[in-house]
Every structure is written in C-alpha cells, then in structure tokens.
Amino acid sequence: MSGVTLSRWTMSYFAVALFCLMGALTLMGLGFGFPAADVSAPQTLLVVHLVGIGWLSLLMCGALFQFVPVLIARPLHSDSLPLTTLVCLVGGLVLLLCGFLHLSGWPGPPAVLPFGGMLLVAGFALALYNLGRTLWAARPLAMPARFVTVGLASLAATALLGFCFTLFFGGLSSSPLLVRITVRGLPLHVVAGLGGWLTFTAMGVSYRLLAMFMLAPEPDGPGTRAALWSGAAALTVIVVGGLVAIALRYEPEWALIAGGLLALGAVVLYGRDILRLYRARKRRVIELNSRMAGVALFHLAAGVMLALVLVGTGTLGRHVAPLVFLAAFGWLTGLGLAKLYKIVAFLTWLECYGPVLGKADTPRVQDLAVEGRAARWFWLYFAATDFAVLMLFAEAAGPVRLGAAAMLIAVGAIAYELLRIRRLADVPLTCRLPQGTSRPHLLVLLVPQA
C-alpha cells in the first residue's frame, strides 16, 4: 500500500489529444471528408482517425496511465514508458494520415500507410504492456478495472485489424484472407474501437470517477457483473465470431446482430447502475463535470435508441455516419471533455499545492476553475454536436460545416479554460503561489518523490 503518484506524461497526452480534436473539427469545418466526400473516402478516414486515435485514444491512454493505478491501488508499472508510447503513437498517426492523403491522390510513397500502422501497433503494444503489467500485479481486480481490461483487449483487436487494412491499402500484401478481412472486417474494427476500447473503458472508469466525485457507493452487484460479462461476450462474439465467419467465407452479419443484442443488455445494465449512482449520491449539488458527464450519458442512451431504430427500419447502412458521429462526439467526446475539466484541475492542484498542504494557505481545487464561464461552452458544444448529427442525417454539407465550426469554437474555449487552470490564472493572487510551490509546467507533471 504505497499510494499513487502523479503520472508524469498524462498532461502531454491531453494536450496532443486536444490539438488533434481541434484539428479534426477544423477539417470538418472546412468541408473535408463526409458528407462532401464519400463516407469511406480517404479524406473521411483521415478525419475519423484523427478523432479516434489522435483525440479519443490519446485522451484515454493519458487518463489510464493516471487512473488505472487509482482503480487498483498500485503504482503504474513504468512511469517512463508513456513518453516512448506517445512518440510511437503520434509518429504512427502522422504516417497514417499521410497514407490516407496519398490514397486520396496526394504524392508520396504508398508504404507510408503500413509503416504508420506498424508504429501505431508498437505504440499501443507499449501502452498495453505497461497497463497490462500494472493490472496483472493487482489481481483479483475490482469491477472498474475489469471493464478496463476488456477495453484494453478490444484495443489490441482494433489496432491489429487496422494494421491488416494498412497492409492491404499500402500494397504490401494481397493474400485472399487479408482481402476478405479488409472488405468485410470494417464493422468489426469500428465496433472493437468505438464500442470495446473507448466505450467499455469509459464505462469502467466512469463507475469509479462518478462515485468518487459525487460521494456515491460504487456499483458492484450482480447487475454490474452481468453488464461486464454481457459486454465482454458481445465484443467476443463480434470480433472473434466475425473474424471466424470472414475466414470461413460467411458474412459476419450474424455475429454483429448477436453481439449487438448482448451489447444492448450491457448498456441497459450500465445505465441502470449509473442512474442508481446519481440517485444515491451524498453530494446533492454536483459539479460541472458530473453534470456534463450526465449530458454525455444521455447521448449514449440516445445513440443506443437511434441504433435500434436504424436497425429496425433497415436503414443502418444509409445512416451509419450520424450514428458514429453521435457516439464519438455526443457520448465519448462529451464525457472526455467533462472529465478533463475536473482531472486537469485536480492533478494541477495536487502537483502544485500537495507538498505544502497544511503548511501554508492554499486554494481549494474548485478555486482553480471558473465553472460558470466554462458551463456555457459545454452547452454550446453539446448543442452544436446535436445540430451536426441532425444535419448529417440530411447530408446537408453546409450546415454540417457550420455545426463543426461551432463545436470547434466551444472546444477551443474549453481548451483555453484548461490552459487557465494549468497556469493557475483564476487562483487569487494572495494564495496562488505560497512559499514552497512553483508554477506547474504546462505539459509535464513534476512531483518530487519520497
């Protein structure tokens, strides 16, 4: 029982992630990708991976390096590996994006795509090794950490499937199996990434963070266990079952339908847990991050309902873009931004004032942030996202660009708020830097060890 220290590189992950999110929204605002281009056009793939890897995956990795140790009450296996991991991931992403540009007609060597895929696989393998060793040492795992473990397994599946695609598109291999996986395996890649890696991990971490910040008992009953097993089974059926079907020259649709039903069960059980958690909280007036996490959770529920309607009406194929957009921006990005707002303030406070707590007058965590000012940007973000989802249904390119531009303004303003938190800009001067403290570095968390 040695406690948990601050993860040195987490802020760097967050900064690069926000940069990628704003880059992707800028591209969308400029009309790059769907709906101006086809949904599977290289331009669309570029934006999708800038969001999926650059924003969401880096955000999640940075958060996990800090919070997996909190979930299991053990230190991270290596506090230096995350930097190498970040370099691999960013390098791999840049090459991958260049590869997509090349596919869309830009000059460049075709092999850049598989090299990007290889670097990304290396980066994610390092993250999985570091987090996997950390989790392995803490068995038996508490419920949130089990969700994270399933999420990490899905990350491995997503990265490997993506790497297969880059081998084909980069012209390095054209084996019949690889061609079949590339042609039929895209839904498996999307479900493993958005559903398994990002959503399932976010669900696990949210159990602990929401309970912690709202003073509520952490769900750990049969319903939570059923959500875990149902979700894990859904992902296994979709990814493993789907791949077996593709290898045996069957359509993977049956695996998607069976897995979808299991996933529906998992999300319903999770939703029931979270509703109970919000109701059972001891803290009646909740902070902005918990309120906005609630709005993001509402978008998750809306996404599930929408998926059911689209499957029921046989229009999922036609409207997959707004559904994915709703999941990526309404749910995952909404939750990510909400939690960032709390996490950055908390980590900065702990880094700066932890060493002098009790020895000098220090501000409270909430003194680092101005919630009233940030709240309106969060509302603008969610309103613009919902508007963009509706316009994507109509495939109205102009209004979608308008929505993306409004989202960019909101995200830029939230990023500026995070910058102010990190710079202690809103802390009263009288207690901003008491003796023994120094202004935190923007991108690296530095805490002297015992």
Place this chain on the structure above:
Amino acid sequence: MTTTFVDVDVRPTLRAGGEPFGEIMAAVNTLPPGHGMRLLATFKPVPLFSVLGSKGFMHEEREIGGGDWEVLFSPREAVSEATAPSVSAADDTDWPAPAREMDNRDLDPPEPMVRILAATEQMQPGEVLSALLCREPMFLLPELAKRGHSWRGGFDEDGSTYRIRILIGGAAESQQ
C-alpha cells in the same frame, strides 16, 4: 523462495455465527518471519485483503467448493521502505493511542487529504492521528511518506469505511 503457510480455518467460527477477525489478526501477529497464512473461510474475505495488504501481505484466493474460499496470504518480499514505511513496522500494539481522531467520510475529495495533512502539521512527533475515510486515500500516502510519517490502514469488515492511523514522524524514527 517457497513460502511456508500456517493454516487458519475460521469456518467453524463463522458457521457458529462468531466474529473471526480477532482470531485472524492474532494468527497474523504470531507468524514467524517469512511465513504466510492459509485462510479458510465461508466467503471471500475481501476487506481482509486491504488490511493484510497494509501489513505487507499479498493474497491469492480461490473458491474450493461449497461456497468456501481458500486465501493464501504470503509476505511481500520487496516492499519499498521509502514509499511504504508503515509496512515495515511491527504489530499494532507498539503505537500509542490516537491523540486526535477525525471522521472524514462525508467530505468531498480531496478535503479529507487536506484536513489530515493540516492536522499532521499541528501534531507532535510520536503522536498518532486516527481518521475515518470512505475510500483508500491513494494520493495522501506518498505525501505522508515524503513528510516522514508512518501509517497503517485498511477497510473495516463491511468494506465501507477505511480507517487510517498515522504516526507523526514515524518513518524518521524507524530509520534511526
């Protein structure tokens, strides 16, 4: 290195409606150095994992049928003195009674940490602070280590309250 395990079977006590915690802790306190404990219980004793973890034991549990559980508690070989000075300390009886007690269970994080650190700054070396929390104070522990205090902590049997006791200047004393 193979660990020798001392058997402690609390199933009869539990089936008779008794409370086995004292029996278990007594057995732990009399374990020879380097020995582990093989505990047999009628349920998975999750709260014990933290309590014995704070005393330097790793655990490995398995269900052995009929709803019974076997848990092997083995001594952790390499515990960092710098980060966990309390673990190297002897049993509970060598610490004085708490000079100050706090109930921080209903406070928003990180207020419990703030109050505990403020109290430790006001107390004298050798005094003990006892505090109740609703979670394991993950970020507090490294700060206590940096300030030279020892601590012992763990969840109560129902798993809802974490009780920490802090010996002011304890780490510095143990190194002298």
